[in-house]
Structure formats: structure tokens, C-alpha cells
Amino acid sequence: MVSTFIITGSTWTARDTLKNLGGRWVPHLNAWLLPDYERESVGRLRDQMGLDVRLIALPIDLPGSSKAASEARARAAASPAPSPTLR
Secondary structure, three states: OEEEEEEEOOOHHHHHHHHHOOOEEEOOOOEEEEEHHHHHHHHHHHHHHOOEEEEEEEOOOOOOOOHHHHHHHHHHHHOOOOOOOOO
């Protein structure tokens, strides 16, 4: 089970920020889902933009939902894989 923030309201102007925080747009919910470890950033967005924010528990694991997965992706992006050599 994973806890996540569900963010609704007029989110268009915050779209890029939500993406950069690891948010995922869920069209059938008309909402963004953000990992719970982004609590401080989500709180700032709520206060600045008046977004509707709720913390919910989902009975599934979302791809890339853990902080460890995000850190692993960042490390992988920072260290390029060696290119194969032709013989």
C-alpha cells in the first residue's frame, strides 16, 4: 500500500511544477497523484495556488512511487552507461 496526495482544482498553471515533483496526471480522476514524501512542496503549492489536496492510501504500488526509486533514477541519469565497442 502506498500513500499519495491527490490534487484537484485548477492545476494547469502548476502543471510543470507537479511534473517536476514526480506527479502523474490521472485523466479518469481529473487529478494529479504525488508521492507522500513531497509533503512540504505540496503544502506550499496548496497555500500559494489554492489547490484541493488530500492524502489517500492506495492499495497498490505506483511505478516510481518510493523515494528510493526516485533516487535510483536520478543516479542512473547522472552516470551514463558505457557505450558498446564494435569489433
